[in-house]
Amino acid sequence: MSARNYPCLVADIGGSNARFGWVAARGAEVMHIAVMPVSEHAGPVAAVQAYLQGLRPLLAQAGLESIVPRRAAFAVATAVAGDRVELTNGHWSFSRAEVQCSLGLESLLVLNDFEALALSLPKLQAGQLRQWCASTGVPGQGVSASANTLAVIGPGTGLGVAGVVFANGEWVALPGEGGHMTLAAADDFESELLAHMRRNYEHVSAERFLSGIGLPLLHGSVVAVRGAPSAQALSAELIVERGLSGEDAICAETLDVFCALLGGFAGNVALTLGARGGVYIGGGIVPRLGERFFASRFRERFEAKGRFRDYLAAIPTALITDTLAALSGAALALEQQHE
Structure with a gap:
């Protein structure tokens, strides 16, 4: 992926907690990680907005306060098929297309949470x-x-x-x-x-x-x-x-x-x-x-x-x-x- 595709937002969304992180460049480590209870947010859009609001002061320190994520990947605790995503053991239910539009993302990749965890195994x-x-x-x-x-x-x-x-x-x-x-x-x-x-x-x-x-x-x-x-x-x-x-x-x-x-x-x-x-x-x-x-x-x-x-x-x-x-x-x- 070229530099123009960054920064990116990544998330691991389970039934109890949603974890968010920031990837500044290709191959870079996930930074600025925050854990948010799923029960405290109406859905992923509200949770991402709260995460980005908390992230702005950190980006401002590096002179990057105007930077917004271009793409995102959500790892979700459910089977992934089609546009509609419903957590198996949580109350969040959302449309991939609507979330992408609401957050102004160029693309939104949604994958199963254990698919993401499996991809992390070789580098642990x-x-x-x-x-x-x-x-x-x-x-x-x-x-x-x-x-x-x-x-x-x-x-x-x-x-x-x-x-x-x-x-x-x-x-x-x-x-x-x-x-x-x-x-x-x-x-x-x-x-x-x-x-x-x-x-x-x-x-x-x-x-x-x-x-x-x-x-x-x-x-x-x-x-x-x-x-x-x-x-x-x-x-x-x-x-x-x-x-x-x-x-x-x-x-x-x-x-x-x-x-x-x-x-x-x-x-x-x-x-x-x-x-x-x-x-x-x-x-x-x-x-x-x-x-x-x-x-x-x-x-x-x-x-x-x-x-x-x-x-x-x-x-x-x-x-x-x-x-x-x-x-x-x-x-x-x-x-x-x-x-």
């Missing part, structure tokens, strides 16, 4: 990751013809899944809606949990348990199956807090089951995509679990695929600790769109 640095353990290696390192595919799974408000493959000299994203695949049980207890959920939901997807909206449902199922005294429904935040503190045994077990189910699901994604270059865990939930995640059955269940255990044992896994990584992926998508 050690400081943005925590690998599972030294023996499993670091995802993305030493990519070869047999390991040229990476995958990312992100339990946040919902559950995102995507991949990226190295082909013809560049990284190409593989967007999808893998979070809505049917969740599989690996033992009798998990089968009981799923059976309990099927009383209320015709289809029990992975997102029904492995997400911010799903964690309270998983907790409620553990309560029911264990025959624990009924209590008021807890938010995902409280389940994590009480589970980590040890003050609530059911919350603690819920976190353990969550990690085990996530490991099994991640192994399924690795097999489906052939992600031999590595599997990354993103989203906002797992980083909050800290050491409990790395002491969990995640990796055990990731590899527990019978005859393909050795295949999965060779695939590295890592936690993305940088919650802003998708912005760099959106910037790359915008850059490649106009190459």
Whole structure:
């Protein structure tokens, strides 16, 4: 993309928060990042206007107060098709054409948020990751013809899944809606949990348990199956807090089951995509679990695929600790769109 196409605006829009950033030139780092609650703005136009209003003093310091973004890329937490965009787990609904016109943009690229996160994977640095353990290696390192595919799974408000493959000299994203695949049980207890959920939901997807909206449902199922005294429904935040503190045994077990189910699901994604270059865990939930995640059955269940255990044992896994990584992926998508 030529210099005339900059500066650009990039955004990572989830069900809870929208993150905005500024790209001054081709290949430049994303700067002036701001995080805004989705609930506090009527839609993306209002949020962008608030972001740009807050950015003006910073641009003025550099003598760039009259500069406006020429193009933008929005990574959104929903499937992208056609002009209309509706967040799966948020209240924003908008027309791409109307947003582009309202903001005076020359172009507006809208892509799935995990498509953007997948595009960020090959460039992630050690400081943005925590690998599972030294023996499993670091995802993305030493990519070869047999390991040229990476995958990312992100339990946040919902559950995102995507991949990226190295082909013809560049990284190409593989967007999808893998979070809505049917969740599989690996033992009798998990089968009981799923059976309990099927009383209320015709289809029990992975997102029904492995997400911010799903964690309270998983907790409620553990309560029911264990025959624990009924209590008021807890938010995902409280389940994590009480589970980590040890003050609530059911919350603690819920976190353990969550990690085990996530490991099994991640192994399924690795097999489906052939992600031999590595599997990354993103989203906002797992980083909050800290050491409990790395002491969990995640990796055990990731590899527990019978005859393909050795295949999965060779695939590295890592936690993305940088919650802003998708912005760099959106910037790359915008850059490649106009190459």
